[in-house]
Amino acid sequence: MLQNVIDQRRHSLGIIEVGRVLPHRERRMVGPFVFFDHMGPAQFAAGLAKEADVRPHPHIGLATISWLFDGRMMHRDSVGSVQEILPGEVNWMTAGSGITHSERFEYQRAHGGPLHGIQTWLALPDGMEEIDPSFAHIDAAQVPLIEEAGMRGRLIAGSALGLSSPVPVHSPLFYFHLELQPGAAVPMPAGEVAAYVVHGQIEVGTERIGPGQMAVFAPGAKARASAPTLLMLIGGEPVGERYIDWNFVSSSKQRIEQAKADWRAGRMKLPDADDQEFIPLP
Template structure:
């Protein structure tokens, strides 16, 4: 049973568009997923201005997952990571007590590129909110891949279908990429109390209705859920065990408002270390978050 359908809300980031899905007024989280943005699809010409880059900025209390269908983003962070993020790879950054990073479109600037992907945030359990910051990168071949009903499934993170991905997670969850040719089917088991799918491209049929790109379907607990592709489709399935209420402000996630206020004060005062290899500029705390 479909409990809720969320439409992406498109917004221009000054060079490309993203579709914000989570948080949503009627549904703040799905399992530990507290933020879900659909980036692109966008085409960049060579000579892309640096203003499109995402300058160094901070996070606390979460893990970020950048997963691309097309394109490349250069990641640099305050634990010393310098990693190009390419299509099909898993890039898992745990902020914990605090991390800063930048995301730059260097390949696009040199030769032109396309961008299409998902950036999501997973809230950390209270016991891990102040964990040491870390970054892990996993190649496409590191991810469990399997066939299901004519669809190809790739497990990005967590555990489902008796398989576990390599990315270190902090609470029970799953994150799955389905590539569905027209007419293929996929089934999401009732393993977790909170489950959703997001149609990133194409269209799928579920519970007798058709849903196109930009729709997130939130399912009620219990019972397997079936999908059928009515066009070549890309679908992300996500969910897990709920963690309880989280406060989200700007790039900060925490189980208390006081911790977010501390993070804002730390960033305003320059107490959070900038990326080792990208420390000449940063994004100031927005006025509305001050």
């Protein structure tokens, strides 16, 4: 019924703490999803130190989504995008051949406030790893709503359960934010499927999956919520083996080494609106 149960590993990123789920030694990917971080929840006072910001840094071979439950972030990238990220909105950044971006907490610095969300990376499929970088913003009103007995949520990206998101994805996938009432069944779209429990609990046979855990389902698995539950349902068709090194994802180790050399040598353009500092290669 279950292939894996993955516990988040808490990491401190300076002032912000995250729970990392993917990649994991027992499960590198679910469909194209190659990275999954649970940010917060955190509450900041006004005057948040600038060290909390994520300074400009590079990516290749992937697309990213930062999905917020609460709070806000400011995104700037090297294709000219300047976009505040708010709860319920989708900001889809495709790195392709190479992009740089920053994520800053300017609102919290000025006013104080919360931060709580999920950050995911999706590996691009073969033949698309080197496409031109791009950025797409989808307003909350455009994110498809799903409402069924005991279940309500949003299809953040992809297509499943008769819904299709306007996010310009590059391979068959799905990414749901779902709120389930006790007894409601967890949907099982086609492809690889995993559910991350933000709060609440689901049951798969005799196993119980709680907050901070991801269940990777075997084909034919059935799961139900045993309490009011918020979960993220991810998956889709596999894209093949991918390597991850720092912020780089690729099917080629040599391509990653080239990206590292390019960043070290300053050959990757910084965001025009945020080009005064950057994160050095570790």
